[in-house]
Amino acid sequence: MTRSTTRTIHRGRRIRAVGAFVRVIAIIVVATVLPCRAEDPISGRWEGSARIPADDITVVLDLAQQNGAWVGSIIIPGLGLKGAPLTDLKVQASGVNFAVKGALGIQLKLRLDANNKLAGDFEQAGNRAPVTLLKTGPPQVEHPPRNTPVAKELEGEWKGDYEMLGYPRHVSIKFANHPDGATADFVIVGRKHNVLPVDLITQEGDLVTVDSHEIGFSFEGRLRDGKLTGAISQGAIETPLVLMRSK
Amino acid sequence: MITKISGILGLFATLCATSAIDAQSMFRGDAMHSGTFAGPAPRQFHRVKWKFPTGDRVISSPVFKDNVIYFGGDDGNVYAVDAATGRQIWKRATNGPAPATPAIADGTVYIGSYDGKFYAFNAQTGAVKWKFATDGERRFEAKGLHGMQPKNQTIADPFDIFLSSPVVANGTVYFGSGDGNVYALDSATGDLRWKFKTGDVVHASPALADGVLFFGSWDSYFYAVDAATGKEKWRFHGGEDPTIHNQVGFQSSPAVMNGTVYTGCRDANLYALDAATGKEKWRFFNDLSWVITSPAVADGKVFFATSDSSLYHVVDANSGKPIVRQQGKAFMFSSPAVVSDVVFIGVLNGTLEARDLKTGDLLWDFKVEKSKQNDGWVLTGDRKFNVPFLFHSNWREVPLLATDQEIRVGAIFSSPLVVNGVVYFGSADGFLYALE
Numbered sequence: 001m002t003r004s005t006t007r008t009i010h011r012g013r014r015i016r017a018v019g020a021f022v023r024v025i026a027i028i029v030v031a032t033v034l035p036c037r038a039e040d041p042i043s044g045r046w047e048g049s050a051r052i053p054a055d056d057i058t059v060v061l062d063l064a065q066q067n068g069a070w071v072g073s074i075i076i077p078g079l080g081l082k083g084a085p086l087t088d089l090k091v092q093a094s095g096v097n098f099a100v101k102g103a104l105g106i107q108l109k110l111r112l113d114a115n116n117k118l119a120g121d122f123e124q125a126g127n128r129a130p131v132t133l134l135k136t137g138p139p140q141v142e143h144p145p146r147n148t149p150v151a152k153e154l155e156g157e158w159k160g161d162y163e164m165l166g167y168p169r170h171v172s173i174k175f176a177n178h179p180d181g182a183t184a185d186f187v188i189v190g191r192k193h194n195v196l197p198v199d200l201i202t203q204e205g206d207l208v209t210v211d212s213h214e215i216g217f218s219f220e221g222r223l224r225d226g227k228l229t230g231a232i233s234q235g236a237i238e239t240p241l242v243l244m245r246s247k
Numbered sequence: 248m249i250t251k252i253s254g255i256l257g258l259f260a261t262l263c264a265t266s267a268i269d270a271q272s273m274f275r276g277d278a279m280h281s282g283t284f285a286g287p288a289p290r291q292f293h294r295v296k297w298k299f300p301t302g303d304r305v306i307s308s309p310v311f312k313d314n315v316i317y318f319g320g321d322d323g324n325v326y327a328v329d330a331a332t333g334r335q336i337w338k339r340a341t342n343g344p345a346p347a348t349p350a351i352a353d354g355t356v357y358i359g360s361y362d363g364k365f366y367a368f369n370a371q372t373g374a375v376k377w378k379f380a381t382d383g384e385r386r387f388e389a390k391g392l393h394g395m396q397p398k399n400q401t402i403a404d405p406f407d408i409f410l411s412s413p414v415v416a417n418g419t420v421y422f423g424s425g426d427g428n429v430y431a432l433d434s435a436t437g438d439l440r441w442k443f444k445t446g447d448v449v450h451a452s453p454a455l456a457d458g459v460l461f462f463g464s465w466d467s468y469f470y471a472v473d474a475a476t477g478k479e480k481w482r483f484h485g486g487e488d489p490t491i492h493n494q495v496g497f498q499s500s501p502a503v504m505n506g507t508v509y510t511g512c513r514d515a516n517l518y519a520l521d522a523a524t525g526k527e528k529w530r531f532f533n534d535l536s537w538v539i540t541s542p543a544v545a546d547g548k549v550f551f552a553t554s555d556s557s558l559y560h561v562v563d564a565n566s567g568k569p570i571v572r573q574q575g576k577a578f579m580f581s582s583p584a585v586v587s588d589v590v591f592i593g594v595l596n597g598t599l600e601a602r603d604l605k606t607g608d609l610l611w612d613f614k615v616e617k618s619k620q621n622d623g624w625v626l627t628g629d630r631k632f633n634v635p636f637l638f639h640s641n642w643r644e645v646p647l648l649a650t651d652q653e654i655r656v657g658a659i660f661s662s663p664l665v666v667n668g669v670v671y672f673g674s675a676d677g678f679l680y681a682l683e
Binding site (some may be wrong): 004047054055056060075076077078079080081082083140141204205207233236 | 301302303304307320322323324334335338342343362374375617620622623655674677678
């Protein structure tokens with residue numbers, strides 16, 4: 001056995017020793033993490049159904065922790081809910097309660113049972129149905145679309161007029177940019193002065209949209225030649241509207 | 248011989264013209280709507296790979312491009328979903344249900360919606376590239392439709408369930424509309440190139456071959472139009488039904504192969520028409536049962552299925568002579584997908600079927616949960632529609648409610664797509680499924 005052979009064997013032993021050490025550390029890290037994950041039985045995708053008379057309503061619920069806070073969204077095929085945000089979300093080790101944002105007025109009160117199922121009540125319009133959900137995988141929480149910034153040339157007030165049901169309406173939209181996206185003051189003056197609650201402003205290329213989902217109003221137009229040319233929509237009713245910069 | 252060579256050249260020209268589009272990135276696989284897909288086909292069912300929930304029915308058929316599945320939802324969203332994991336990549340809202348199948352070309356997703364608009368989205372991000380406003384969507388309607396009372400009341404057809412799916416070639420996107428037009432738009436800008444007016448709703452999807460666009464309308468005519476100019480080349484008259492409007496209209500989308508156009512019709516025929524002249528080559532009559540499915544054409548055979556009689560057929564493409572006839576369980580609106588030695592088709596009782604290519608024998612089937620639950624006894628014990636129970640009156644509301652009930656069992660209107668041995672399809676239960 002030469003000296004160089006001996007050095008090679010020693011080096012090999014050192015490498016194996018380091019490898020063993022790394023494995024021990026990895027096991028300790030995983031072992032440390034596992035109990036943490038086990039303490040979070042609520043986080044995940046939950047699927048099941050609410051049993052209303054003569055029908056099953058499919059429910060897909062996503063719950064997760066982000067930055068120390070619980071967030072969630074829900075999917076209910078047949079009710080038009082796809083990734084709808086949850087409100088009044090309260091999560092405890094024993095269960096979860098929340099309401100679904102929107103006009104349907106749905107509330108769920110769920111308890112985590114001994115079989116790791118979320119079971120409880122599905123409530124809507126004074127009715128109550130039993131609901132049972134099973135965890136099927138990691139959470140896929142959907143976040144509502146965020147306001148984008150708008151172009152510098154769009155900042156400020158834009159005005160225009162349209163007619164609906166025989167009455168003239170005056171529209172004003174005032175855009176402003178902020179660090180977390182644009183805001184817009186959306187006012188329609190007809191027989192009344194209406195300040196619309198705006199919940200989404202986006203600009204993609206020259207396409208600008210301002211949405212008030214709460215009352216079903218939206219404006220969508222293209223910024224071309226110094227004009228915002230598009231349409232104002234109320235539900236399925238769409239009326240052409242051109243907005244000009246306010247002088 | 249000359250006809251054969253010109254046919255081959257025409258096929259080659261069409262393939263070149265649509266070279267930017269994969270064979271899985273539009274309705275029925277290609278511009279000619281062959282309904283055939285390359286790759287392996289599962290002869291056995293192993294498991295649900297994933298299922299993707301949406302907010303409403305999925306009538307649209309999925310398409311595939313660069314490992315992403317795209318489809319429309321009746322919840323008004325257009326979806327891009329990771330084909331491997333079933334995770335959502337993006338969704339974009341339209342203002343109406345989107346029971347059309349998108350086409351993907353040059354990084355753009357094209358699809359129409361019941362809001363009367365036709366959309367072009369960036370395939371990677373979902374950002375709107377442009378929108379085009381048609382003259383408005385509507386369903387086929389008629390007084391006394393299907394014998395419903397009162398006979399003087401106009402009733403919208405609940406089985407007019409699909410919207411026209413686009414075909415894209417040579418920088419132009421073509422689609423039909425409920426306003427009776429077929430539109431040709433610049434695929435980059437959405438500018439109108441031409442529109443062709445028919446007499447009623449066009450919800451069939453146009454097929455393109457050799458520079459000619461082929462489509463049927465609910466006005467009882469089937470049209471061939473020059474794709475470049477929108478000028479009519481010929482029209483073919485299908486059946487009429489002035490009394491209850493049940494046996495009229497082309498809801499099926501055509502397939503074009505070797506100089507022949509194959510299309511189903513609500514007049515209960517499957518037609519084979521000469522693509523150059525519109526002259527009828529043969530017809531296959533289905534005893535008053537609609538042919539809503541879009542035929543698939545492969546190996547000199549035509550594959551299709553019927554509604555009320557629930558029959559699965561394979562006929563000779565040249566003669567129309569029957570080769571295979573299999574009795575199904577329930578109505579079929581979904582169009583067959585031919586992959587290797589298997590044919591896949593959806594059934595309105597909430598079942599996806601895999602049948603042997605040669606014999607038509609059932610290899611395996613998959614039932615969605617809603618179908619197994621059978622709430623309201625929509626289905627009989629042997630999984631046929633419980634027709635006497637559902638349609639016990641012909642008063643207007645009852646047939647409409649009955650059709651709604653039928654859909655409740657997770658009906659599969661969507662046409663299956665098979666990529667790398669995975670079968671993708673939508674269900675009226677609100678899920679898009681991936682089976683392997």
